[in-house]
Amino acid sequence: MMSSLVIGVIFLVLGLGLRYWINRRKFYRRSSTGAEGFSSYEKSVATRFLERIGKWVAYALIIFGLLSLWVYSREKKEVASQNTEVQNPR
Template sequence: MVASLVIGIIFLVAGLGLRYWINRRKFYRRSPMGAEGFSSYESSVFIKLIERVGKWIAYALIIFGLLSLWVYSREKKEKQQPEVKTEQSL
């Protein structure tokens, strides 16, 4: 039960951190005119590809973290509900 909470928080923070880091790198790569500066064409293609894949990984981490937190909340609700016993008449 607590494992899903810890995993959810870790994955959520990791996903948000990865998105922040990618967007920060993209922001600081821009010139005052708004154009991105790369040393060569190959580095431009490679960096953009890596950033695109990194963003998809970040989305997956965020979704997995939110699902883990949802599972934790469902487990917590089930544990708090008292069990209702029903007796069958024979």
């Protein structure tokens, strides 16, 4: 049960951190006119492609982390309901 909580928090933090890092790199790559600066066309294409893949990975990590936290909450409620049934048998 506790592993769902730990895994959920880790994946959620990793996903949010990856999104932040990608957006921060993109922000600092812009000039005062708002155009992104690359040294070559190839670097532009490769960087944008890797960032797009990275964002999808970040989304997957965030979703998996939220699902793990949801599973943890369901397990916690189930254990609590079982404990109350054991304490108050009918």
